Amino acid sequence: MTEHFSDRLIRSIRAKKSVVCVGLDPRFDKIPESIRAAARAKYPNDVFAAAGEAILRFNMGIIDAISDLVPVVKPQIAFYEMFGAAGVQAFADTLKYAKSKGLLTIADAKRNDIGSTAEAYAQAFLGTTEIFGEKVAAFDADSVTVTPYLGWDGIKPFMDVCKNTGKGIFVLVKTSNKSSGDLQDLKVVTGTQAETEPAFGVVGHFAESWGADDIGEEGYSCLGAVVGATYPEQAKKLRAIMPTTIFLVPGFGAQGATIDDVLPCFNAGGMGAIVNSSRDINFAYEKSDKYGADDFAAAAREKVIEMNEQLKMVFDLS
Amino acid sequence: MTEHFSDRLIRSIRAKKSVVCVGLDPRFDKIPESIRAAARAKYPNDVFAAAGEAILRFNMGIIDAISDLVPVVKPQIAFYEMFGAAGVQAFADTLKYAKSKGLLTIADAKRNDIGSTAEAYAQAFLGTTEIFGEKVAAFDADSVTVTPYLGWDGIKPFMDVCKNTGKGIFVLVKTSNKSSGDLQDLKVVTGTQAETEPAFGVVGHFAESWGADDIGEEGYSCLGAVVGATYPEQAKKLRAIMPTTIFLVPGFGAQGATIDDVLPCFNAGGMGAIVNSSRDINFAYEKSDKYGADDFAAAAREKVIEMNEQLKMVFDLS
Numbered sequence: 001m002t003e004h005f006s007d008r009l010i011r012s013i014r015a016k017k018s019v020v021c022v023g024l025d026p027r028f029d030k031i032p033e034s035i036r037a038a039a040r041a042k043y044p045n046d047v048f049a050a051a052g053e054a055i056l057r058f059n060m061g062i063i064d065a066i067s068d069l070v071p072v073v074k075p076q077i078a079f080y081e082m083f084g085a086a087g088v089q090a091f092a093d094t095l096k097y098a099k100s101k102g103l104l105t106i107a108d109a110k111r112n113d114i115g116s117t118a119e120a121y122a123q124a125f126l127g128t129t130e131i132f133g134e135k136v137a138a139f140d141a142d143s144v145t146v147t148p149y150l151g152w153d154g155i156k157p158f159m160d161v162c163k164n165t166g167k168g169i170f171v172l173v174k175t176s177n178k179s180s181g182d183l184q185d186l187k188v189v190t191g192t193q194a195e196t197e198p199a200f201g202v203v204g205h206f207a208e209s210w211g212a213d214d215i216g217e218e219g220y221s222c223l224g225a226v227v228g229a230t231y232p233e234q235a236k237k238l239r240a241i242m243p244t245t246i247f248l249v250p251g252f253g254a255q256g257a258t259i260d261d262v263l264p265c266f267n268a269g270g271m272g273a274i275v276n277s278s279r280d281i282n283f284a285y286e287k288s289d290k291y292g293a294d295d296f297a298a299a300a301r302e303k304v305i306e307m308n309e310q311l312k313m314v315f316d317l318s
Numbered sequence: 319m320t321e322h323f324s325d326r327l328i329r330s331i332r333a334k335k336s337v338v339c340v341g342l343d344p345r346f347d348k349i350p351e352s353i354r355a356a357a358r359a360k361y362p363n364d365v366f367a368a369a370g371e372a373i374l375r376f377n378m379g380i381i382d383a384i385s386d387l388v389p390v391v392k393p394q395i396a397f398y399e400m401f402g403a404a405g406v407q408a409f410a411d412t413l414k415y416a417k418s419k420g421l422l423t424i425a426d427a428k429r430n431d432i433g434s435t436a437e438a439y440a441q442a443f444l445g446t447t448e449i450f451g452e453k454v455a456a457f458d459a460d461s462v463t464v465t466p467y468l469g470w471d472g473i474k475p476f477m478d479v480c481k482n483t484g485k486g487i488f489v490l491v492k493t494s495n496k497s498s499g500d501l502q503d504l505k506v507v508t509g510t511q512a513e514t515e516p517a518f519g520v521v522g523h524f525a526e527s528w529g530a531d532d533i534g535e536e537g538y539s540c541l542g543a544v545v546g547a548t549y550p551e552q553a554k555k556l557r558a559i560m561p562t563t564i565f566l567v568p569g570f571g572a573q574g575a576t577i578d579d580v581l582p583c584f585n586a587g588g589m590g591a592i593v594n595s596s597r598d599i600n601f602a603y604e605k606s607d608k609y610g611a612d613d614f615a616a617a618a619r620e621k622v623i624e625m626n627e628q629l630k631m632v633f634d635l636s
Contacts, residue, residue: 025435028447028448028449029448036450040450047449047450047452047454048449048454048456050449050450051447051449076431076435076438078429078431078435078436078438078439078442079435079438081406081438081439081442081443081456081457082438082441082442082447082456083447083449083456084406084407084410084442084456084457085403085404085406085407085410086403087456088399088402088403088406089402089403092402092403110429110430110431110465111396111428112428112465113394113396113428114493114494114495114568115495115496117343117394117396117397118396120394120396120397120399120400121396121399123400124396124399124400124402125399129346129369129400129401130346130347131346131365131366131368131369131401132354132358132365132368134365136365136366138366138399138400138401138402138405139399139402147428147430147465147467148467148501149465149466149467149490149493149501149502150490150493150495150497150498150500150501151495151497151498151499151500151501151502152497152500153495153496153497154495154497172467172468175432175467175468176432177432177433177468177469177471177472178471179468179469179470179471179472180468180469181469182468182469182470182524183466183467183468183469183517183520183521183524184467184469186504186506186507186517186520187506187507188504188505188506188507188517189504189505189506189507189514196507199501199504199506199517202501202504203501206500206501250432
């Protein structure tokens with residue numbers, strides 16, 4: 001029997017006393033010159049392969065530096081797809097390496113489509129594909145982010161795979177960006193004409209119900225939600241609507257959200273949320289007097305320790 | 319000066335007298351055994367590479383058979399990502415091959431994210447990435463499908479790339495699946511409390527306005543919309559809201575929509591929409607008494623000719 005995704009995540013949060021998710025968003029021009037040069041020497045005639053190699057080496061450095069400190073990492077696939085199939089291979093290899101170091105993984109891919117296509121995405125990111133009678137995993141992430149715009153039949157194929165594999169998904173509910181209100185804050189009529197709710201709240205209700213059939217021993221669903229730290233009021237409302245949903249919280253640090261902003265995302269005892277930071281950790285060396293580019297891993301480790309320290313107060317929440 | 323995406327599409331529709339978009343959604347188990355065996359022989363120790371090779375060969379057969387008949391093809395990336403990086407390479411090679419045969423391409427990827435990440439996706443699918451001072455294109459599609467849930471700042475980075483490259487995007491507005499109403503049909507309050515509009519209509523208004531600054535000579539924006547043929551009433555409403563937006567219309571054939579259902583998607587003279595069919599064309603051989611699996615390309619050609627014939631009445635719309 002495979003352990004439930006939410007139980008795996010929560011037990012790792014407890015073991016590592018950390019609610020931090022490290023985003024792995026490589027920016028090619030910020031990868032140390034030493035790594036880039038070595039990659040180019042290895043693939044002198046293929047810039048894509050060289051870029052993929054540089055990204056993987058950089059990520060391995062970050063992962064080695066932080067794997068004992070946090071429960072989970074989240075590579076954002078856009079920054080890999082920029083480098084074509086070689087970039088996607090680096091994405092797959094990064095997930096594999098993180099797993100080998102005891103980290104859970106979130107493929108931040110924001111996928112979704114109609115039923116049969118959603119099934120293909122679920123197989124690609126969480127499950128296996130049968131080729132010549134052999135079942136092989138394309139990416140084998142522990143979880144993947146998905147968009148809600150197509151409704152339940154775009155979510156169900158992911159849930160079916162989660163049930164059989166102990167994997168999870170995070171559905172976008174309230175995103176951290178400035179324009180997130182364009183659609184997510186629309187006033188939706190619920191019940192009688194007089195009652196309205198913002199669209200993100202309606203999506204929150206949907207997400208909580210979509211996950212209700214698959215709750216782990218720790219009381220959380222394998223269906224999580226993306227809730228931006230940049231909207232603390234909305235997060236508080238969603239926390240009340242979605243008691244059994246784990247929040248993946250972007251927006252801390254580089255996007256401007258503070259500790260106070262992320263607190264409403266948590267339930268008692270520091271459970272129910274993980275807080276992501278990408279740029280601030282990956283390229284911590286840039287803002288440091290102590291570290292140069294070649295010390296990116298040490299700078300990242302120091303930044304994660306600082307972030308764990310800042311966030312440890314969530315474990316005292318009651 | 320690069321020609322505007324909508325002009326390129328509309329001129330090709332006129333030249334080929336076809337509003338058909340051929341979806342390229344390979345299903346590994348439906349690819350003829352002869353192609354699969356040859357691919358396996360070429361890559362005996364790498365099932366992913368063998369699958370990628372089989373997919374590419376199959377797609378090349380389809381493209382060769384239909385390139386003179388239709389303006390545009392649309393590979394759905396989920397069916398490639400199932401095969402990992404090798405599948406993604408087959409996706410890139412399929413786009414390249416289609417382009418070499420004079421076809422426009424839609425990367426059906428339904429991507430989106432917050433600003434900086436949307437920028438990375440736009441570079442990946444439509445633009446170029448700079449590696450070691452060299453500007454290279456990861457996928458080089460003519461257009462890509464995107465989701466609207468994050469609002470304008472998830473769309474703008476794509477529009478910026480479109481403006482410089484003559485590329486386009488198709489934003490999901492009303493999707494063809496059964497549950498599309500879960501979110502898309504929510505009753506949204508507009509103006510006073512008494513006036514409401516379904517969410518897809520609000521998104522339609524947004525999409526029309528998002529594209530309003532970039533209209534080509536033929537009167538259409540480089541921002542198109544995905545509008546499912548399975549909801550003809552909603553399509554009619556959207557056609558009125560979005561006069562300068564080209565509709566990409568899924569749902570014809572395998573998903574049940576008929577000619578009558580797609581008619582409301584068109585403006586006068588058969589303009590303003592393209593109708594996608596994937597499975598019915600790719601695997602036309604399965605439903606044929608005349609063709610076996612090895613004749614998949616001839617069966618696909620016959621099916622496309624039939625579909626062009628069925629849809630030619632749209633050119634007489636006034």
